[in-house]
Amino acid sequence: MRNILTISQKEIKSYFVSPIAYALMAIYAIVSGFFSYVAIGYFLDRSIGAMAGRGGPMDVNEWVIRPVIMNVGVISLFLIPMITMRLFAEEKRSGTIELLITSPVRDYEIVVGKWLGALAMYSCILSLTFLNLSVLFLFGSPDWRPVLTGFLGMLLQGGCLLAIGAFLSNTTKNQIMAGAMTFGVSLLMWTFDWFTGFKSDAWAKVLAYLSLTAHFEPFSKGVIDSKDVIFYVSVIVFGLFLTTRSLESLRWRA
Amino acid sequence: MIKVEGISKRYPGQTAVDNISFEVEKGQIVGFLGPNGAGKTTTMRILTCFMPPTSGTASVAGFDVLADPLEVKRRIGYLPETPPLYPEMEVGEYLYFVGKLKGLSGDHLKKRVAEVSEKCNVADVSRKLVSKLSKGYKQRVGLAQAIIHNPDVLILDEPTSGLDPKQIHETRDLIKGLAGEHTIILSTHILPEVEQICERVVIISSGRLVATDTMENLKNRMHGSHVIGLTVETASDSGPVQEKLERVAGVSRVILKDTLSGAYSFEIESLQGRRVQADLARAVVEAGWNLTELRQVSLSLEEVFLQLTATEASA
Numbered sequence: 001m002r003n004i005l006t007i008s009q010k011e012i013k014s015y016f017v018s019p020i021a022y023a024l025m026a027i028y029a030i031v032s033g034f035f036s037y038v039a040i041g042y043f044l045d046r047s048i049g050a051m052a053g054r055g056g057p058m059d060v061n062e063w064v065i066r067p068v069i070m071n072v073g074v075i076s077l078f079l080i081p082m083i084t085m086r087l088f089a090e091e092k093r094s095g096t097i098e099l100l101i102t103s104p105v106r107d108y109e110i111v112v113g114k115w116l117g118a119l120a121m122y123s124c125i126l127s128l129t130f131l132n133l134s135v136l137f138l139f140g141s142p143d144w145r146p147v148l149t150g151f152l153g154m155l156l157q158g159g160c161l162l163a164i165g166a167f168l169s170n171t172t173k174n175q176i177m178a179g180a181m182t183f184g185v186s187l188l189m190w191t192f193d194w195f196t197g198f199k200s201d202a203w204a205k206v207l208a209y210l211s212l213t214a215h216f217e218p219f220s221k222g223v224i225d226s227k228d229v230i231f232y233v234s235v236i237v238f239g240l241f242l243t244t245r246s247l248e249s250l251r252w253r254a
Numbered sequence: 255m256i257k258v259e260g261i262s263k264r265y266p267g268q269t270a271v272d273n274i275s276f277e278v279e280k281g282q283i284v285g286f287l288g289p290n291g292a293g294k295t296t297t298m299r300i301l302t303c304f305m306p307p308t309s310g311t312a313s314v315a316g317f318d319v320l321a322d323p324l325e326v327k328r329r330i331g332y333l334p335e336t337p338p339l340y341p342e343m344e345v346g347e348y349l350y351f352v353g354k355l356k357g358l359s360g361d362h363l364k365k366r367v368a369e370v371s372e373k374c375n376v377a378d379v380s381r382k383l384v385s386k387l388s389k390g391y392k393q394r395v396g397l398a399q400a401i402i403h404n405p406d407v408l409i410l411d412e413p414t415s416g417l418d419p420k421q422i423h424e425t426r427d428l429i430k431g432l433a434g435e436h437t438i439i440l441s442t443h444i445l446p447e448v449e450q451i452c453e454r455v456v457i458i459s460s461g462r463l464v465a466t467d468t469m470e471n472l473k474n475r476m477h478g479s480h481v482i483g484l485t486v487e488t489a490s491d492s493g494p495v496q497e498k499l500e501r502v503a504g505v506s507r508v509i510l511k512d513t514l515s516g517a518y519s520f521e522i523e524s525l526q527g528r529r530v531q532a533d534l535a536r537a538v539v540e541a542g543w544n545l546t547e548l549r550q551v552s553l554s555l556e557e558v559f560l561q562l563t564a565t566e567a568s569a
Contacts, residue, residue, distance in 0.1 A: 006354040010340075017342045099338035099399070102302040103355040104327040251305045 003109040004116065011087075011117025021121060024079055028125045035071040036132035039064045060142035061222070065133060069150035069220040072129055073212070076122070076158055077186045083121055084165025085179035087114050088247075092173045101250070111243045115166050122158045126151065146222030153219025156232035157212055161186050163239025170246045255280040255437045256301065256407060261310035263296050270296040272461040273310065278454070283433045285452035286441035287559060293461040294441040295335060298409050301439070302332045315406050328357065331405035331436070335412050337396025341385035345376055345395055348384055349402060356403035366402055374398040374428060390421035397428060401436070408432065410440040414447060426451055445559055457559065482531060485519040485547035486538055492518045495543065502537050504528035521551060
C-alpha cells in the first residue's frame with residue numbers, strides 16, 4: 001500500500017510540474033464551459049416557449065445537467081489518451097523503468113500506483129464541471145443528487161479508460177502510439193451499441209454490453225445500477241491485470 | 255555474496271549470455287570486462303532481477319533471483335548505463351522518492367538522503383531540477399540513488415562512460431570509497447579503470463566467460479613466457495647485438511623496441527619457466543657493451559584483455 005502511494009504521488013507531481021495538467025485543465029474548462037453554455041442557452045430558449053404555453057414541464061436536471069454530464073463523458077474520450085499516453089511509454093523510453101522494476105516493489109503496485117495517479121489527475125479535471133454546474137444552483141434549485149451520481153459515473157468510466165490506456169501505454173515506447181491506440185479503443189467502446197440499431201444477433205448483444213454509453217447513461221439520470229458498477233469495476237480490474245501482465249512480460253521479452 | 259551458476263540468456267536466433275558462472279566474495283570490487291555487446295548489461299540485468307535468465311541460477315546474499323526477487327532487490331543498488339532520473343524532479347526530491355521506493359521512511363530516510371548527497375557530492379544541487387544538471391552530476395545522482403538504502407551489493411553499469419577525465423577520476427574515487435561497505439560489480443570497457451579500482455576481474459566476450467581471477471593472477475597467468483626489457487649501450491649496429499642476444503639459451507624471441515643515440519632497447523621473451531636475466535647480462539658484458547637497463551616487463555591489462563578475447567574469437 002505504501003509503495004502504491006509513493007508511486008501515485010510521484011505521478012500526480014509529475015503531471016503538475018509539467019504543463020500537461022494545466023493544459024488539459026484549461027482545454028477542458030473551455031470545452032465543457034462551452035457545452036454548459038449551449039445547454040443553458042437551449043434551456044432558456046425553451047423556457048420562453050413554455051411561458052407561452054407550449055411544450056411540457058421544464059426540468060433543469062433533464063434539460064441541462066444530464067446533457068452536460070453526457071457531453072463530459074464524450075470529452076473524456078479525448079482527454080484520457082493524453083493523460084495515459086506517458087504513463088509507461090515515457091519511463092520505457094527514458095530508462096527509468098529500470099529503477100522501478102529493480103526496486104523492491106511488486107509489479108501490481110507499480111501499475112495500481114500509476115493508475116491512481118492518473119485517476120487523481122482526471123478527477124482534478126472533472127472537478128471543473130462543478131464550476132459550470134454551480135451556476136445552476138445559484139439561480140435555481142435543481143436536484144443535486146444526479147450531479148453526484150453523474151460524477152461517480154464519470155469517475156468509473158474514466159477509471160476504465162485509464163486502465164485501458166495504461167495497458168496500451170505499456171505496450172510501446174512511443175507516446176504518440178500509446179495515445180492513438182487509447183483514443184481508438186475509447187471511441188470504439190463508446191460507440192459499440194450502435195450495432196443494436198440494425199443487428200440483433202449474439203455478437204451485437206455482446207458488443208452492446210461492452211458499450212460505455214449504455215452503462216454511463218443511467219448515472220447521468222441519477223440511477224446507480226449495480227450491473228453498471230460491476231461492469232465498470234470489472235473492466236478496471238481486467239485492464240490493470242493486463243497491464244501488470246505486460247509489465248511482467250517486459251522481463252522475458254526485453 | 256554473489257553466486258552465478260551457469261546462466262544463459264537466449265533470444266530467438268541470438269545468445270546474449272552463454273553459460274556464465276562466477277562468484278563474488280563479500281566486500282570485493284569486481285570488474286566486469288568485455289567488449290561492447292559481450293553480454294555485460296544482460297548479466298547485470300539478470301542479477302538485478304530486471305529479467306530472468308533462460309537457464310541457470312543466480313543468487314545474491316543467499317536469495318535466488320527467481321524465487322525471491324523482492325529480497326534480492328532489497329539488497330541491491332543498481333546504476334544502469336543511463337542513470338534512471340526523472341528530469342522534472344529536483345535532486346533532493348528524487349533521492350527522497352527512490353528512498354521511499356526502496357522501503358525507507360521517516361527520519362531514517364531524511365538522514366540517508368543527507369548522507370548520500372554528502373557522499374556523492376550532490377548536496378549543493380539538491381534544489382536543482384535533474385534536467386538542469388551536467389552529465390557528471392547526473393552520474394553522481396545516479397550513484398547516490400543506488401546506495402541510498404545502503405545495499406549489500408552495488409551493481410554499476412559503466413559508471414564512468416561519457417564523463418570527462420576529471421569526472422572519471424572523481425567517480426572512481428567515489429567508487430573506491432564505497433568498497434568495503436558494499437560488494438561492488440562494475441562493468442566497463444576502459445581497462446585502466448579496472449586495474450585501478452578492482453581486485454578481481456571477470457572477462458566475458460560474445461556472451462561467454464573468458465577468464466575470472468584476481469588481477470595479479472590474471473597477469474601472471476598471461477605470462478606464459480616472461481618478457482624482459484633490456485637496454486644496451488654500444489657503438490656497434492643493432493644487428494650483431496640482437497643476434498648475440500638471440501643466442502642466449504632459453505631466449506625465444508628478441509624484438510628491437512627502440513633505437514636511442516648509441517643505445518638499443520629490446521624486449522626479450524623467454525621460454526616458459528626459464529630465468530634468463532643472468533645469462534643475458536653476462537652475454538652483454540662479455541661482448542664489451544654496457545648494460546644500462548634490465549627489467550621485468552609486466553603485461554598491461556589491455557594486452558591481457560586483447561590476448562584473452564582474441565584467443566576466444568579464434569577458438
